[in-house]
Amino acid sequence: MSADAPAARVKLFFREAIARALREEMTRDERIILLGQDVGDFGGSYKEFVGLKAAFGRTRVRDMPVAEAAMVGLGVGAAAAGLRPLVSITYMDFLMLGLDPLVNYAAKARFKTGGQLTVPLVVKTTAGAKGQGVAHSQCVEAWLMSVPGLTVVAPSTAADAYGLLKSALRAPGPVLFVDHKRLFPTAGEVPADEVLVPFGQAAVRRAGEHVTIASHGYMVRVALEAADRLAGQGVSCEVIDLRSLAPLDLDTVAASAGRTGALLTLEEGQLTCGVGAEVAFRVRERYDTVKLARVGALPAPVSSNPVLEAACLPDAARVVAAVRRLLKS
Amino acid sequence: MDQALLLRDMMLIRAFEAALVARPDHGFQLLSSGEEAVAVGLCAALNADDQLLSSGRAIGPALARGLDPGAVMAELLGRVAGPNRGKGGRGHLAQPSAGFFGAHAVVGGNLTIAAGVALAFQTQHRPGVVACVFGDGACGAGALHETLNIAALWTLPLLLVCDNNGLSVATPSAEALAPARLSDLAAPFGVPGITVDGMDVLAVRAAATGLVERARAGRGPAFLECRAERFSSHSTATRETRDAATMARARARCPIERLSGQLIEAGAIDAAGLAALRAEVDAEVARAIAFAEAAPFPDPAEALSDVG
Amino acid sequence: MFYALTVPGGVEEVEEVRVLEWHGQVGRVFAPGELVVELETHKALVEVRAGQAGVLRRILCAEGDWQAVGQPVALLSDSPEDPLPETADGLAALAVEFEVS
Numbered sequence: 001m002s003a004d005a006p007a008a009r010v011k012l013f014f015r016e017a018i019a020r021a022l023r024e025e026m027t028r029d030e031r032i033i034l035l036g037q038d039v040g041d042f043g044g045s046y047k048e049f050v051g052l053k054a055a056f057g058r059t060r061v062r063d064m065p066v067a068e069a070a071m072v073g074l075g076v077g078a079a080a081a082g083l084r085p086l087v088s089i090t091y092m093d094f095l096m097l098g099l100d101p102l103v104n105y106a107a108k109a110r111f112k113t114g115g116q117l118t119v120p121l122v123v124k125t126t127a128g129a130k131g132q133g134v135a136h137s138q139c140v141e142a143w144l145m146s147v148p149g150l151t152v153v154a155p156s157t158a159a160d161a162y163g164l165l166k167s168a169l170r171a172p173g174p175v176l177f178v179d180h181k182r183l184f185p186t187a188g189e190v191p192a193d194e195v196l197v198p199f200g201q202a203a204v205r206r207a208g209e210h211v212t213i214a215s216h217g218y219m220v221r222v223a224l225e226a227a228d229r230l231a232g233q234g235v236s237c238e239v240i241d242l243r244s245l246a247p248l249d250l251d252t253v254a255a256s257a258g259r260t261g262a263l264l265t266l267e268e269g270q271l272t273c274g275v276g277a278e279v280a281f282r283v284r285e286r287y288d289t290v291k292l293a294r295v296g297a298l299p300a301p302v303s304s305n306p307v308l309e310a311a312c313l314p315d316a317a318r319v320v321a322a323v324r325r326l327l328k329s
Numbered sequence: 330m331d332q333a334l335l336l337r338d339m340m341l342i343r344a345f346e347a348a349l350v351a352r353p354d355h356g357f358q359l360l361s362s363g364e365e366a367v368a369v370g371l372c373a374a375l376n377a378d379d380q381l382l383s384s385g386r387a388i389g390p391a392l393a394r395g396l397d398p399g400a401v402m403a404e405l406l407g408r409v410a411g412p413n414r415g416k417g418g419r420g421h422l423a424q425p426s427a428g429f430f431g432a433h434a435v436v437g438g439n440l441t442i443a444a445g446v447a448l449a450f451q452t453q454h455r456p457g458v459v460a461c462v463f464g465d466g467a468c469g470a471g472a473l474h475e476t477l478n479i480a481a482l483w484t485l486p487l488l489l490v491c492d493n494n495g496l497s498v499a500t501p502s503a504e505a506l507a508p509a510r511l512s513d514l515a516a517p518f519g520v521p522g523i524t525v526d527g528m529d530v531l532a533v534r535a536a537a538t539g540l541v542e543r544a545r546a547g548r549g550p551a552f553l554e555c556r557a558e559r560f561s562s563h564s565t566a567t568r569e570t571r572d573a574a575t576m577a578r579a580r581a582r583c584p585i586e587r588l589s590g591q592l593i594e595a596g597a598i599d600a601a602g603l604a605a606l607r608a609e610v611d612a613e614v615a616r617a618i619a620f621a622e623a624a625p626f627p628d629p630a631e632a633l634s635d636v637g
Numbered sequence: 638m639f640y641a642l643t644v645p646g647g648v649e650e651v652e653e654v655r656v657l658e659w660h661g662q663v664g665r666v667f668a669p670g671e672l673v674v675e676l677e678t679h680k681a682l683v684e685v686r687a688g689q690a691g692v693l694r695r696i697l698c699a700e701g702d703w704q705a706v707g708q709p710v711a712l713l714s715d716s717p718e719d720p721l722p723e724t725a726d727g728l729a730a731l732a733v734e735f736e737v738s
Binding site: 033059060062064065067069070072073074075076077078079080081082083085100101104105107108110111112113114115116117148149150151173 | 380411412413414415416417421423424425426430431433435438440441442443444445446447448449450452453471472475476478479482483634635636637
Binding site: 013046 | 677
């Protein structure tokens with residue numbers, strides 16, 4: 001195939017990209033099983049698992065009780081013993097119930113056994129605020145990106161949900177795959193052929209000269225919206241989609257920030273010890289003249305109240321204002 | 330298994346631990362002394378297809394499962410020659426290739442893991458059974474109930490073995506747990522629960538054998554409570570909380586003394602035979618120590634190996 | 638007179654849909670209440686039923702095609718003889734009932 005021929009693409013809903021990745025990988029590797037709440041006949045809370053139980057049967061697609069510690073623990077043990085489970089934790093808020101097996105066992109198993117055990121487990125969870133209240137809204141991927149032994153990825157597009165999930169299902173160790181409630185209403189072009197997106201590789205979503213905006217997940221879309229508005233004001237933004245939080249592609253972000261001279265990090269999670277804090281500091285270690293700023297949620301729980309939720313979360317207007325402040329500083 | 334072998338295995342654990350704690354470099358240890366019959370009786374019911382998981386009180390289970398004492402000592406002393414390359418220590422001692430899936434130092438932390446291993450066995454139609462030893466201290470944790478629930482629901486080949494020594498560090502079980510009989514915890518899930526004298530290795534073996542075979546036949550999980558006594562404090566870093574009289578009563582139930590007495594009475598062994606066993610065990614422990622002492626520590630660079 | 642069958646709005650969060658299945662070919666007469674087309678959203682199926690009688694004259698979006706809310710997916714007319722317009726622009730919207738499931 002010639003290097004110039006454009007790759008064929010198909011437009012899919014975000015949920016379909018996930019289902020497609022799982023279907024392909026489950027066909028390819030019979031060790032992959034799916035554990036989660038309402039993943040079987042119901043097809044998942046976002047219909048992201050529709051058709052999988054019919055295709056692969058009830059041994060490989062199993063509904064679990066509401067018991068996240070057991071869900072993750074079972075996945076961990078099964079992975080250590082030779083399967084390749086994907087555990088679906090519907091709300092990232094409830095991943096906290098499964099942090100003991102994920103962090104204390106899965107992320108440490110290979111190290112603590114001197115390499116005798118590996119845990120090829122994928123935990124897929126949905127983060128983000130969308131009117132469901134303080135315990136159904138959180139983005140805490142920053143907490144997990146510092147766990148040695150744990151890979152953390154966060155797609156912002158259907159194509160990357162597909163490609164990153166495929167990579168996750170082939171990875172040798174535990175992977176936390178974080179998508180977002182607000183990504184499910186979106187659709188996107190996905191390669192028609194099998195494509196894997198590697199870990200540790202950010203994507204430049206929009207080229208620009210005056211400022212670098214580094215973000216991940218749903219906030220990448222907010223960054224792009226802000227970039228559109230700023231373009232109308234004569235400010236050219238380079239928008240980088242991190243895609244992978246651990247391992248983090250510092251080279252791409254740093255190279256961009258080195259050119260533009262200004263870096264704004266954008267996340268829906270908290271600023272304290274957030275993804276942006278890590279990215280900004282690492283960039284500063286490379287280039288001590290880059291101007292830095294971070295945008296994130298207000299330091300408060302995110303209410304289901306639409307007025308309060310909107311007040312808490314970053315939006316395009318806030319990003320535009322932050323970029324303008326950064327460039328003036 | 331020949332009863333003399335059961336005796337020998339228990340004696341090995343006792344002698345091994347005595348030699349370990351006599352060393353200035355013994356490190357942070359949880360000893361199985363007094364509770365040998367639980368590990369040895371259970372392991373007598375397992376075969377090479379099975380996997381054993383344990384809590385942080387791992388020395389008894391590891392040796393009972395047949396791990397080389399030299400390798401175990403090396404791991405405890407932080408040497409590369411240990412099965413975990415010195416990186417796990419006692420709390421995470423493991424040798425899955427030898428049927429010891431491993432210890433995990435989080436109380437109750439191995440329970441859902443064990444269920445996951447059992448799920449893998451079931452999904453892949455493997456003949457093995459998974460046994461997980463945990464203390465009474467784990468019985469108040471949600472993990473146990475979540476594990477019982479899913480194991481029952483999915484008929485997992487899982488044997489939960491509660492080594493109930495009546496104490497969670499310094500807290501007596503009556504002050505931590507509502508049920509008096511811990512095997513009753515399995516009842517609401519429809520899982521058979523049996524309580525045996527954990528100081529009687531033959532009773533433990535008999536009960537474990539029946540429940541392992543039941544699980545192997547696809548009839549699902551079970552809960553085996555073994556009432557035992559620990560002869561040391563909770564750990565080498567914890568002071569003893571029991572008074573002398575209580576300790577004397579505990580030691581009077583010694584599983585090694587008990588089986589020795591039974592074998593002597595049955596004429597299966599005599600005093601000379603016992604002495605020979607002890608000498609054999611002491612020699613094995615001496616070899617283990619020599620092996621471990623000669624083994625190198627890991628290179629500091631190994632702090633970054635096998636991380637992810 | 639010609640009408641444009643447009644993608645219904647008012648379904649929460651839906652900005653675009655994919656055509657799942659046409660329930661008739663060009664030339665078919667739809668009576669009020671009959672199912673004309675099924676559209677897929679990110680989480681539901683939208684059944685679009687005729688709110689008025691009409692003849693299906695041109696399908697603008699085939700099965701598998703995507704279309705934005707408010708944009709036309711087909712042209713219908715009162716009479717099968719009405720000559721086809723050049724574009725869908727300016728056409729009245731066909732009255733429809735839709736059900737989300």
